[in-house]
Amino acid sequence: MNLLVIAFKSLKQRALASSLTALSVALGIMLMVSVLVINSVVDDTFNQRSVGVSLVIGPRGSDLGNVLSAVYRIGKPSENLPYRVLTQDIPQAAERLPGVKKSTDVIEWVIPMTMGDVSEEGAFPVVGTTPKYFKVEYASGKRFTKKGQLPVNPFDAMIGAQVARENSWDVGSQFTLIHGGADSGHVHDEKFTVAGVLGPTGTANDRTVFVNIEGFFLISGHEKPPEEAIQRLRDFGYEVTPAQEAEIREASGGHDDHGHSGHDHSGHDHAGHAPHGIPDDLKEVSFILVRTKSPTASLMLAPEINEGMRAQAVNPIIVISKLMKLFVGNTRKLLLCLTALIVVVAGIGIFVSIYNSMSDRKREIAIMRALGAHRGTVFAIILGESLLLCVGGGILGLLMGHGLVVIAAPFVESQAGIIVNPWKFDAMELVLFPVLIGMATLVGFLPGLTAYRTDVADSLND
Amino acid sequence: MSLSIRNLTKSYVEPGGRRLPILNVDSFDIADAEQVVLVGSSGGGKTTLLNVIAGVTTSDSGQVVIDGTDVTTLSEPARDRFRALKIGYVFQTFNLLPAFTALENVLLGMSFSGRKVDRSHALELLERVGLNHRLHHRPTKLSVGEQQRVAVARALANRPSLLLADEPTANVDTANQDNLLKLIREACTENSVSLMLVTHSQDVASQFDRVEKLSDFNMPEAAE
Numbered sequence: 001m002n003l004l005v006i007a008f009k010s011l012k013q014r015a016l017a018s019s020l021t022a023l024s025v026a027l028g029i030m031l032m033v034s035v036l037v038i039n040s041v042v043d044d045t046f047n048q049r050s051v052g053v054s055l056v057i058g059p060r061g062s063d064l065g066n067v068l069s070a071v072y073r074i075g076k077p078s079e080n081l082p083y084r085v086l087t088q089d090i091p092q093a094a095e096r097l098p099g100v101k102k103s104t105d106v107i108e109w110v111i112p113m114t115m116g117d118v119s120e121e122g123a124f125p126v127v128g129t130t131p132k133y134f135k136v137e138y139a140s141g142k143r144f145t146k147k148g149q150l151p152v153n154p155f156d157a158m159i160g161a162q163v164a165r166e167n168s169w170d171v172g173s174q175f176t177l178i179h180g181g182a183d184s185g186h187v188h189d190e191k192f193t194v195a196g197v198l199g200p201t202g203t204a205n206d207r208t209v210f211v212n213i214e215g216f217f218l219i220s221g222h223e224k225p226p227e228e229a230i231q232r233l234r235d236f237g238y239e240v241t242p243a244q245e246a247e248i249r250e251a252s253g254g255h256d257d258h259g260h261s262g263h264d265h266s267g268h269d270h271a272g273h274a275p276h277g278i279p280d281d282l283k284e285v286s287f288i289l290v291r292t293k294s295p296t297a298s299l300m301l302a303p304e305i306n307e308g309m310r311a312q313a314v315n316p317i318i319v320i321s322k323l324m325k326l327f328v329g330n331t332r333k334l335l336l337c338l339t340a341l342i343v344v345v346a347g348i349g350i351f352v353s354i355y356n357s358m359s360d361r362k363r364e365i366a367i368m369r370a371l372g373a374h375r376g377t378v379f380a381i382i383l384g385e386s387l388l389l390c391v392g393g394g395i396l397g398l399l400m401g402h403g404l405v406v407i408a409a410p411f412v413e414s415q416a417g418i419i420v421n422p423w424k425f426d427a428m429e430l431v432l433f434p435v436l437i438g439m440a441t442l443v444g445f446l447p448g449l450t451a452y453r454t455d456v457a458d459s460l461n462d
Numbered sequence: 463m464s465l466s467i468r469n470l471t472k473s474y475v476e477p478g479g480r481r482l483p484i485l486n487v488d489s490f491d492i493a494d495a496e497q498v499v500l501v502g503s504s505g506g507g508k509t510t511l512l513n514v515i516a517g518v519t520t521s522d523s524g525q526v527v528i529d530g531t532d533v534t535t536l537s538e539p540a541r542d543r544f545r546a547l548k549i550g551y552v553f554q555t556f557n558l559l560p561a562f563t564a565l566e567n568v569l570l571g572m573s574f575s576g577r578k579v580d581r582s583h584a585l586e587l588l589e590r591v592g593l594n595h596r597l598h599h600r601p602t603k604l605s606v607g608e609q610q611r612v613a614v615a616r617a618l619a620n621r622p623s624l625l626l627a628d629e630p631t632a633n634v635d636t637a638n639q640d641n642l643l644k645l646i647r648e649a650c651t652e653n654s655v656s657l658m659l660v661t662h663s664q665d666v667a668s669q670f671d672r673v674e675k676l677s678d679f680n681m682p683e684a685a686e
Contacts, residue, residue: 001566001573013561367557370518371616372546372574374539457519460553461509 003377007384010364014357021346021353022393028343029397029432030404035335036426037405042328044202052137054298055290055313057085057305063314064323070113070287071316073125073204077115080284082236085311086112087280090288093304097297106297107290109136114216115286117177119209120187122167124160126177126209128216134158136291138201147171148196154215156195160206164197171197175209179221190219213285217278229282236310244281251279336428343439350389351443354382358450365451366459379448386444387437394436398429464624464656465492465515470524472507472514473682483682484510487524490679492624497647497657499667502676508660511676512626515658516549517541529623546575550617550655552646554629556609558601564588564612565597571619587615591645607638614646618653625650627659631666643669 011018058066059079068074090110094103114128131150137143148171151158159169169175173194179186192211200206216222224232226249233240240248290313292298298315305313365378373381405422412420472485484507492498502508513519515526517533526533528548536544545551558567568584588594591611601609610630617625627646631639643666650657659670667673 001569001579006570006573009561009566363557364559364561367553367559368570368574369542370516370545370551370553370557371571372542372620374542374574376539377574457510457513460513460518460557 024346025393026397030400032339033401054292057288077286083280083283112285113287128213145199151212157192158210161200162206354447362459365454369456379452382448383444387440390440466527468525495654499670550622550625552627556613
């Protein structure tokens with residue numbers, strides 16, 4: 001009979017006390033595993049692996065605000081950028097880089113985004129973008145899956161998996177938008193039709209309503225009056241020639257003649273009479289997502305854009321890494337410290353439980369010694385008990401922790417749209433067991449020493 | 463010679479620091495397979511003598527030779543191993559481990575010897591003491607007589623050359639006392655094991671050919 005079996009039998013003899021002390025360790029480890037899994041999910045959601053974008057170009061201001069708004073759909077953009085940033089400045093900035101002849105040498109793709117509105121039903125953020133958005137990787141090595149078609153017509157939409165589920169929308173569903181956010185109360189007349197539904201991605205795309213950017217511009221009130229548009233361009237430092245001014249006024253007038261304001265757009269096909277005549281100088285975008293062909297190119301392109309324009313280019317990886325390090329990382333450390341304390345308290349519980357039992361077990365120890373067990377053997381048996389409680393509790397806690405996440409995963413996915421993989425192991429979990437073995441040795445040492453020092457003759461005579 | 467004691471002394475230190483002699487044995491021998499009863503008054507040093515012979519406690523001086531090995535010269539780990547291999551010990555209060563079944567209690571004695579655990583021998587012993595139907599019962603589920611029979615089987619598990627029995631019948635009724643005594647004696651005879659049995663019972667003592675009174679060969683006062 002090996003020593004661990006003997007230790008296990010002794011623990012079984014004190015089944016209730018042993019179970020409770022092992023359970024206290026299990027609960028501590030369960031909490032720790034939950035924190036690690038949650039952290040892993042947060043990490044996956046926010047870190048660079050989940051972002052297929054090299055640069056987010058947005059209005060001057062908070063780089064974090066721009067990234068949160070453009071990539072994670074948290075918050076609204078502070079202001080919009082002229083369309084010329086997309087059509088002129090980014091290609092020019094790329095071409096100014098040493099050794100670059102044309103922008104496509106360094107830029108893989110550029111995708112504009114307009115934001116600010118929300119869906120009337122469910123208040124999901126609405127992003128106006130091009131169909132190209134759905135053709136590129138949304139995260140490293142991950143592409144969208146979809147049901148239905150791409151939103152190629154101006155009033156077509158593509159919706160995220162969570163939007164489809166919560167609003168019970170499917171291909172063919174129609175919906176309207178609230179201008180400027182849920183609080184404004186101004187519902188646009190234009191109706192959009194769901195052309196496609198995205199598969200779950202575990203990203204902010206799941207809770208986003210995407211509309212064709214052309215349709216977004218066609219919504220009454222989204223285009224700027226010509227005088228304001230000309231002034232905005234000048235504010236951004238662009239030259240607007242008299243010829244361009246005339247072109248803007250003419251195009252804008254033609255557009256007004258068409259009578260977008262006040263009529264129902266849902267009844268006729270905008271795609272059929274494209275172009276709608278909205279000149280680029282009347283368009284504005286909230287953000288421009290850029291994917292460069294190499295990480296170095298993005299590092300070089302960002303300062304070029306930041307120096308040359310009133311837009312701000314930020315690398316979302318750097319911004320999010322900072323956020324993770326400063327805030328999320330510290331929160332994780334704090335939570336891990338708290339759960340580690342719980343495990344330590346459980347360890348003290350094991351110590352108290354074994355140590356208290358020692359006075360009752362002196363005779364047992366003495367019998368083993370009288371049967372020929374060495375002092376070291378009885379020490380090892382007590383240490384084995386501590387080890388079994390700690391490691392057994394640890395394994396139970398590990399299973400309970402992942403079990404808890406298994407139970408919570410569907411709820412989290414339905415409520416928050418975050419895909420949680422309950423069986424994903426964090427490398428820290430591997431560290432738990434050496435730590436538990438260390439703790440077992442520590443808490444088992446003193447009771448073990450008591451067993452080691454037991455006087456056989458005295459204890460047998462007691 | 464299975465056991466040979468020479469010039470053995472043992473004393474305890476009282477709380478006041480004064481030494482209290484317990485044992486002072488000039489000479490005492492037990493031949494191979496011999497069965498000896500040791501009688502004596504309570505507190506006379508019978509259990510201490512058994513503990514010294516078993517190496518559970520150390521003597522102040524003298525020799526305790528078992529199967530040619532002087533136990534008093536061995537280190538503690540060596541004494542532990544020697545005890546496990548050569549000496550069987552049956553206690554007055556059985557001292558079965560409550561967490562283990564009858565079979566496991568017997569196997570446990572083998573585990574500490576360092577030898578390979580011989581399960582079939584353990585089963586044979588339990589069958590020999592009439593407990594083959596109670597192998598997987600814990601001590602609390604066994605009667606007093608059954609517990610003492612398990613204790614006998616455990617003491618013989620490592621095929622010892624000397625069996626020490628300290629008042630083995632003190633806690634059993636008269637009917638069981640005779641059966642238990644018969645069992646111990648037969649088991650020792652069958653396995654050529656020397657037996658030193660301590661008792662205060664004249665009934666028990668009268669069943670043995672050799673009865674030794676401790677006070678006849680232990681003179682602690684002479685050691686003062």
